[in-house]
Amino acid sequence: MDLLRATAQEMSELCGISRAEAVARVNWHWEGLDLSGEDEIILHEDEYYWALRIYFADVLDWRPTADRSDWTPRPGPPAGSRCWTL
Structure with a gap:
């Protein structure tokens, strides 16, 4: 999902962490959730x-x-x- 990739990139830049850590944090935050729907609540932010x-x-x-x-x-x-995939 584009929003998840963009969130990891934004977190890396804003917080001064590696892309790998940002991706791991995004993965951990939404671990186990199905975010494939186009009407997901996360898309409202x-x-x-x-x-x-x-x-x-x-x-x-x-x-x-x-x-x-x-x-x-x-x-x-x-x-x-x-959660660490990179």
């Missing part, structure tokens, strides 16, 4: 929203210019989990 929502425990400010330096990232998927 863009990659910017999902990148921040998946990476940070709390999104304190949605502005692109927000200072995120003291925000707390969510723990990532465990090393060796099947």
Whole structure:
């Protein structure tokens, strides 16, 4: 799905993480869900929203210019989990 790829790219750029970690986080967030329908709820938000929502425990400010330096990232998927596909 294009939105998932775009979310991983956005997360990598916004949060300064590798593409592999961003893909793993996206995979982990939606693991086990069927997202193949064209009317999926995730399509109501863009990659910017999902990148921040998946990476940070709390999104304190949605502005692109927000200072995120003291925000707390969510723990990532465990090393060796099947979410790591790159």
